Amino acid sequence: MEPLEFHSGKVCPLNRANVDTDQIIPKQFLKRIERTGFGQFLFFHWRFNDDGTERSDFVLNDPDYKGSSILVAGDNFGCGSSREHAPWALADYGFKVIIAPDFADIFYNNALKNGILVIKMDEQQVKSWMQKAVDGLTLDVDLKQQTIQASDGTITSFDITPYQREKLINGWDDIALTLLKEEKIAAYESAN
Template sequence: MEPLRIHQGLVVPLNRPNIDTDQIIPKQFLKRIERSGFGQFLFYNWRFDDQGNPRPDFPLNAPQYKGASILVAGENFGCGSSREHAPWAVQDFGFKVIIAPSYADIFKNNCVKNGILAIQANEEQVQIIMKKAETEGYTVTVNLEEQVVYDHDGFEFHFEIAPYPKEMLLNGWDEIGVTLTYEEKIKQYELSSIR
């Protein structure tokens, strides 16, 4: 995974609460065995009609949001089943940061494991970003080291993140990567147990 320290990106608003993992990645697309290739199916039932044509009224289909890397959404994002495919789809589509008032715990933890920063902001902050994101080309900068989100108009807020997930994201580590930081100690232990 790539380290995430400071990220500036185009924001796309998805002003809906309780977006569950079955809407993020519908069950019919869970047959893939690799972690890539899920982005094309992100929010599939909302992005496409029954014939597979893009719905023009869905934000991710709008030309002004092409290439967006920051998703702002309503409360309880990622609720539903614990499928890890949901953050895989979010990441594969190109999102590096999600901003929402609240998340399902399992989804938020799976985001960290897959290099996505899920920022919890209060409802007022989220609504400000939603409104600003309705204008074309709205970007924000996320500074994970300083734990701050800001734009070029003076809007700014600080966010909380626990030290362990922060370290994982800053270094681009998944759980295997964290384990490998102890590789020398593991080797020493293995050698000492052989004797």
Template sequence: MNPIRIHRGKAAVLDRVNVDTDQIIPKQFLKRIERTGFGQFLFYDWRYEAEGKENPDFELNHPSAKGASILISGDNFGCGSSREHAPWALYDYGFKVVIASSFADIFYNNCVKNGLLPIRLSDEEVKTWMTLVNEGKSHITVDLLEQKVIGDRIESSFEIDPHWKKMLINGWDEIDLTLKLEEHITNFEASYTSQ
């Protein structure tokens, strides 16, 4: 995984609540075995019209949202099924950070395990950030080290479990963490097999 310490990027607003994982990545696209290639199908049913053309009314299809790496959305983001493909699709599309007032627990854990930073802010703060971005002040800095979201004359602090913070800052997944103990594992195996 790529480490995330300080991320500066353009934000896009998806002002919706209860965005479920089937909308994030619809079931018909879950046939791949790699973690990549899902971005093209992100929000597929919202992004495209029946004939396959981009839906001009969908928020992320607006020119102001192109190239965004920070997504700001509403309450209960990532609800629904536990598919790990949802954070894969967001990350593959180009998002590195998702800000919402709440996340489904399994989705949140899938995000941090796959290098996508989910940030919980209060409803009021999320609305303020949405307003700021919609007014054209879309460039935001997310400082994971200081646990702050910083924009034009606004700053929000966020909480994150110290374990996940360390994992994201170092770009470690759970396999990387296990490999840090490789010497201990090798010594244990050697002593265990000699008994």
């Protein structure tokens, strides 16, 4: 997992509430076990017509939002099943930060474990950023300071647990955390 201390990126507004993991990554694309290659299937049924052509009415297909790395979404993002493929698809597509009023608990934790900074933010602030994204909005997210600075100069703070903050800043997934204790594990194994 790559360290994430600071990220500056263009905002893509997904003005939908209750986006579930089946919508994020449909079930027919879950046959792979690698964590990569899922971005092409992100929001598949919303992004593509039945014949495979892009739907012009979906935000990710709008040229103004190409290259966006911050997704600002509606309430209860990531509800539904517990599939870890959802954060894999979002990360593979290029999203580093997701901001919403609330997240489903399992999705929230899966996203953090996969290096995506998920930020719970006041609904009015989320709506404001969605509106400003129409004219082009960049956010500077400083995880160390726990602040977000918008391209208009406004600064907003956010909360994250110290544990999750440290993991993201250092790029530690669960395996990396275990390897930090490798000497103690080896000492225990040799003693027993």
